Amino acid sequence: MHISELDTPAVLVDLDVMERNLASMAEYSARTGMKLRPHVKTHKIPELALQQVSMGAVGITAAKPSEAQVMAAGGLKDIFIAYPIVSKQKADALLALKDLAKLSVSVDSFDSAECLASASTAIGYDLPILVEIDVGFGRCGVATPELAVDLARKIEKLNGAHFGGLMFYPGHMMVPLEEQNLLLPKVNAAVEAAYAALVKAGLDVPVVSGGSTPMAPRSTEFSHLTEIRPGMYPLNDRNLVAGGFATLENCALTVMTTVVSTAVNDRVILDGGSKTFSSDRLLTGDHLGHGVILADADAVLYGLSEEHGHIDVTNSSRAYKLGERLRVVPNHVCATINMHDTIYGIRGEQVETVWKVAARGRVQ
Amino acid sequence: MHISELDTPAVLVDLDVMERNLASMAEYSARTGMKLRPHVKTHKIPELALQQVSMGAVGITAAKPSEAQVMAAGGLKDIFIAYPIVSKQKADALLALKDLAKLSVSVDSFDSAECLASASTAIGYDLPILVEIDVGFGRCGVATPELAVDLARKIEKLNGAHFGGLMFYPGHMMVPLEEQNLLLPKVNAAVEAAYAALVKAGLDVPVVSGGSTPMAPRSTEFSHLTEIRPGMYPLNDRNLVAGGFATLENCALTVMTTVVSTAVNDRVILDGGSKTFSSDRLLTGDHLGHGVILADADAVLYGLSEEHGHIDVTNSSRAYKLGERLRVVPNHVCATINMHDTIYGIRGEQVETVWKVAARGRVQ
Numbered sequence: 001m002h003i004s005e006l007d008t009p010a011v012l013v014d015l016d017v018m019e020r021n022l023a024s025m026a027e028y029s030a031r032t033g034m035k036l037r038p039h040v041k042t043h044k045i046p047e048l049a050l051q052q053v054s055m056g057a058v059g060i061t062a063a064k065p066s067e068a069q070v071m072a073a074g075g076l077k078d079i080f081i082a083y084p085i086v087s088k089q090k091a092d093a094l095l096a097l098k099d100l101a102k103l104s105v106s107v108d109s110f111d112s113a114e115c116l117a118s119a120s121t122a123i124g125y126d127l128p129i130l131v132e133i134d135v136g137f138g139r140c141g142v143a144t145p146e147l148a149v150d151l152a153r154k155i156e157k158l159n160g161a162h163f164g165g166l167m168f169y170p171g172h173m174m175v176p177l178e179e180q181n182l183l184l185p186k187v188n189a190a191v192e193a194a195y196a197a198l199v200k201a202g203l204d205v206p207v208v209s210g211g212s213t214p215m216a217p218r219s220t221e222f223s224h225l226t227e228i229r230p231g232m233y234p235l236n237d238r239n240l241v242a243g244g245f246a247t248l249e250n251c252a253l254t255v256m257t258t259v260v261s262t263a264v265n266d267r268v269i270l271d272g273g274s275k276t277f278s279s280d281r282l283l284t285g286d287h288l289g290h291g292v293i294l295a296d297a298d299a300v301l302y303g304l305s306e307e308h309g310h311i312d313v314t315n316s317s318r319a320y321k322l323g324e325r326l327r328v329v330p331n332h333v334c335a336t337i338n339m340h341d342t343i344y345g346i347r348g349e350q351v352e353t354v355w356k357v358a359a360r361g362r363v364q
Numbered sequence: 365m366h367i368s369e370l371d372t373p374a375v376l377v378d379l380d381v382m383e384r385n386l387a388s389m390a391e392y393s394a395r396t397g398m399k400l401r402p403h404v405k406t407h408k409i410p411e412l413a414l415q416q417v418s419m420g421a422v423g424i425t426a427a428k429p430s431e432a433q434v435m436a437a438g439g440l441k442d443i444f445i446a447y448p449i450v451s452k453q454k455a456d457a458l459l460a461l462k463d464l465a466k467l468s469v470s471v472d473s474f475d476s477a478e479c480l481a482s483a484s485t486a487i488g489y490d491l492p493i494l495v496e497i498d499v500g501f502g503r504c505g506v507a508t509p510e511l512a513v514d515l516a517r518k519i520e521k522l523n524g525a526h527f528g529g530l531m532f533y534p535g536h537m538m539v540p541l542e543e544q545n546l547l548l549p550k551v552n553a554a555v556e557a558a559y560a561a562l563v564k565a566g567l568d569v570p571v572v573s574g575g576s577t578p579m580a581p582r583s584t585e586f587s588h589l590t591e592i593r594p595g596m597y598p599l600n601d602r603n604l605v606a607g608g609f610a611t612l613e614n615c616a617l618t619v620m621t622t623v624v625s626t627a628v629n630d631r632v633i634l635d636g637g638s639k640t641f642s643s644d645r646l647l648t649g650d651h652l653g654h655g656v657i658l659a660d661a662d663a664v665l666y667g668l669s670e671e672h673g674h675i676d677v678t679n680s681s682r683a684y685k686l687g688e689r690l691r692v693v694p695n696h697v698c699a700t701i702n703m704h705d706t707i708y709g710i711r712g713e714q715v716e717t718v719w720k721v722a723a724r725g726r727v728q
Contacts, residue, residue, distance in 0.1 A: 007454065007728040009728065010728075032523050063670070064671060065637075078437075083671060084624045086623075086687045108625055109627060112686070134627065139625075139628065139672055139674060140624075140633055143626065143628065152491065164615065240580060252696070260448045260450050261473065261504040263472040263473060264504065264505065267502060269503060271727075274642070274699060275699070275702055275727050278642070279642060279645065280495065306425040307428060307727065308503055322450050322451045322473055339727070340725060340727070361704070361705045363373055363640050363671065364371040364634075
């Protein structure tokens with residue numbers, strides 16, 4: 001099927017571009033020995049996760065047990081939950097997957113570890129629990145090496161669980177290179193201090209899991225790092241381009257839209273708004289705009305209603321026709337995919353694959 | 365079932381509050397004679413739309429044909445598409461519903477009218493087409509009375525369609541009262557000029573459709589208005605409260621979340637982020653914050669990751685416990701509902717109804 005036969009808005013993934021991105025990260029992982037455990041929250045598609053594993057990923061990362069359920073049902077056999085589970089409901093839901101997948105989790109509190117270990121004990125599992133440390137992002141993670149050691153020791157004493165290593169998320173490092181260079185020694189100091197304290201306490205640290213798409217190319221500069229969890233690298237987006245972490249040519253995902261109104265002077269209206277692109281903002285610079293209109297560098301997608309994209313064409317030399325189609329690179333690929341049930345994998349302009357976003361809406 | 369048995373995040377609708385909101389708008393409509401045609405994009409739930417109709421709404425409004433499909437299948441019998449349809453695909457999809465529901469649409473171009481009339485003719489339907497005029501929002505709508513008359517005349521000459529009246533959306537009027545008072549005469553001038561020109565041209569204008577939730581209480585101040593299309597009034601949200609259009613007590617929808625981390629100093633992390641609340645910003649004031657935490661007026665939901673809500677509790681005198689549940693009024697109720705497959709209608713703390721958000725993701 002040609003893409004012109006699809007109704008719009010339609011989310012397209014250029015398979016040639018995606019395969020290049022996948023191969024590039026797989027090659028980096030193989031060359032450096034850095035284990036790759038992609039975060040599937042970006043695409044929420046089991047088939048894509050299987051492709052990542054087939055290209056060398058050691059397993060996957062998910063945020064929520066309900067997301068893990070979809071992935072396990074889809075054939076993923078090694079799932080790490082990079083999210084604190086604090087309820088029996090969620091611990092039971094996760095551990096119920098033990099016959100489908102090897103499971104592991106991270107925590108930043110003993111309550112969470114105890115809750116997970118209790119669910120694990122009940123079904124005779126031995127769950128690896130990693131301790132999350134805060135390396136400066138200020139979201140989750142214990143604050144000091146002493147707290148990390150204390151938590152690891154307590155985990156080791158629990159039935160149904162054992163200490164599986166360290167985990168961190170450098171979410172504050174999606175910044176220009178010179179700022180990264182100032183942050184990296186601080187992140188490394190935090191990891192090194194926790195690592196040393198654990199070793200001194202006689203604990204083995206088999207895994208140090210970190211990373212993100214922006215920091216993936218610098219993974220070998222992180223102390224003790226054994227594993228990275230990038231999510232966006234197969235697809236990329238306007239945010240990664242604006243931050244200098246990708247180019248427009250590396251952006252595999254576009255939203256194909258239709259011009260539905262040109263009635264207002266200097267404005268063109270698309271049939272995609274916040275329910276198509278999400279309202280996620282540009283993270284850098286002026287924070288303005290909602291996507292890159294590939295056909296017109298002078299057009300500005302300045303606003304979104306729920307179902308309308310508002311383009312300012314004041315500075316455009318291009319004519320716009322009702323009914324014509326425009327492809328847009330969205331600000332945030334994870335948020336855009338989460339708006340849709342179906343994604344189309346295309347080769348050139350032919351639809352080759354239709355994916356169901358099976359884990360869409362799996363926030364529990 | 366008690367709400368404590370639900371996994372989180374869970375979207376709850378307080379039925380007592382919602383029923384009061386529904387009754388209040390129904391009473392206004394009955395008292396003023398202003399016909400009520402609620403926009404279902406807010407809730408995307410056919411059962412709720414049926415409830416609106418059972419309380420006096422003349423029909424419903426939808427944005428996209430795929431949304432209308434769900435509503436027609438759910439038993440809604442009068443559907444107006446307040447959105448320009450410019451493709452044969454969408455026109456055919458809409459007209460295919462003619463045996464289920466009375467259909468009408470609005471357009472701001474002759475191309476759109478022609479496309480719809482062609483699909484209508486093919487199945488022997490006579491489609492009412494309203495002409496959208498721009499009253500100052502600058503999104504869709506023809507710019508002058510002359511263009512409105514020209515378009516209406518051309519519609520009248522089409523087979524399969526007839527001119528159904530005027531439509532506008534005063535999206536720029538969600539502003540403080542004194543700014544509204546400055547805008548209202550301009551909006552009325554635009555409507556009056558178009559109306560007078562149409563009448564002078566010998567055209568009947570059976571419907572003038574306008575309105576929104578913020579402007580609904582002032583509907584009788586709009587010239588020639590016969591019908592309003594508010595969407596959010598059954599539920600309300602932080603944006604409407606911040607704008608002075610609702611109170612927190614009128615907000616029927618809350619998101620029940622769980623505290624999953626307190627490891628970082630002065631921070632509390634919830635298990636809901638942008639994939640639970642959406643990233644829609646506060647439209648007024650400082651534009652900051654992502655929701656109201658009902659249990660703590662001093663806590664600030666200052667940031668959202670995809671699955672984390674970041675609360676600053678620096679100024680809070682309240683203690684936070686891992687695993688405790690917090691209910692949050694989101695910024696934008698339409699965007700929040702669109703993130704979820706299931707919404708729970710509650711009476712007090714008991715779950716009384718479980719709704720499927722059947723038209724979720726229906727952006728085509």
